[in-house]
Amino acid sequence: MASAEDLTFESRFQNNAVFIIDALGDSDLQTARRLNDDLSSLQLSDGSRYCHYVKVAALSEAEGVLQEILNSCQRGLKPVIHIEAHGSQVEGLQIADSQQFLSWEILAQWCLRINTITGNNLGVVLASCFGLYAITPITIHNPCPFYFLIGSNRTVSAGYIDDTMCRFYQRLFDERNLDEAMREVDEEFKQFQAEKFFCITFGKYMRRACMGKGANERVEKLISAALACGSPRTAENLKRLRASAKQFVRSLDRQRETYEKIGRFFLHGKLPIEFEEFARFVRR
Template identity: 25%
Template sequence: MDTGTEFNKVWIIESLRPGDVETGKSLYNDVLLPISQSNPDLHVGIECPVDRDTFFEALEQVKSECERGLFPILHFECHGGKEGLQLGNDQIIEWHELRDALIRISIASNLNVVIVVAACNGIHLINVCTQLDRAPFWAVIGPEDEVMDLEVKRDFAAFYRKFFESLNGNDAVLALNRGVQGRDRPYHFLSSIGLFKLAYIAYHRTSCQGKGKQARIEDLVTQAMKDPKCKALGVSEVRRRIKEGLAQEDRHFQNQKKRFFLMDLYPENAIRFPITYDDIISPLPS
């Protein structure tokens, strides 16, 4: 987790059920406030939304602060499942809804936001982010399975203390996982580059090979033939041109890469994210 970015605010968004251990407030009061008192450049904040409206209002506030130059670690303390986050009033924020809100924050921060999902199955956020769209975060951290509230408090206390002590993300993630590495680690980390690789590999396998490629061509032909100019060319010529265009896969890759990593909005991101077509495609079995 070599961030290359100095994160200068930790936002905790906590929405738990009555009677739950308030792990977010505990992290804020016992860990983050003392760290911020010895680090004047670090801002910390906590919001406790009670329903969908206040949840998304909190995210809009985060977006506004990003537009003013803050680079946040955005930490969610909620219950979770494969379908999404559960708020204190039992309303569900589906993962795709959270993804859409995070994309707006990502754009506001120039892709300088780390998401921490301290919720059971929190890493399932990745499942709805593996598509070739805007990157919703620089990186995401979360558990794959169920975690207990006392484990969350202990593990993330270790994570934040190590991160702001050493400013080394790898050491912080190791502390979060209690020194466990490999597949047995309780918490997982995925960068935006890793996310893009997953998304592009899935796209390549379903749309650039075999039957998937042929179906894609025919779909594009069908759409093109709705245009009178294309219709005048004839279906054979339209199909030939589409095949010719699809043969230039590297150009398509570059367009998707620019959009995903916000290079069309922030050209300097080309230096931050130097991933190439061969980096992804060469290791794949033919």
């Protein structure tokens, strides 16, 4: 279950593989290789390996791996993509010693393609400094590039990554519960979850634009716009305009239509909860 305050909804994420992309330099602590060694014994019910590892030394190689993952998703793969690299708030993920960067924007584009094919079932773990900056391009007016992303909003030591990531994946594999697995890393890492992000963002919009002072301000703006377009400034017409504007701004049917339209677009067709339950939460 995922939760935003006291709003709860069923989390429908499922994964059947972890792909470790090792973009570290030769002189770095080899945390990605060690993670792969520690998880090599994990197997799915059909006997196939849960964890896969690949080393990349250039941007073209990293994008080639992402293309291979994309191709596999067309055959039913629902992966967690785990990337170990140095990170920059501005430039993105550094690929080994090549001084090339996989920018946050390009990473989001690759993830979006993969997430679309998987039906919003892509998980991303960025074991790097500033990995949480990968969510910077996200807006609910565009489809989400991943179901969840785990990253840090600051520098994080290789030792911490080495100490905690194996426990994170072991718990995720055993319990199939992302929130429980996060307990292993939440000292340094934060979680972005698409359904929570949508509910919080759309809830803020409703409170700001459809309720209270914000709604009243929108009503007045709509009246002013109608008058500017030549609508008569008579008492009777102003009364009619105000009633019509209030109905437009406060209409639950219109809010439901917007919630469902934007929610299905952002979440690739899946809404977290019905609008009525969501609206009750927002009003509280």
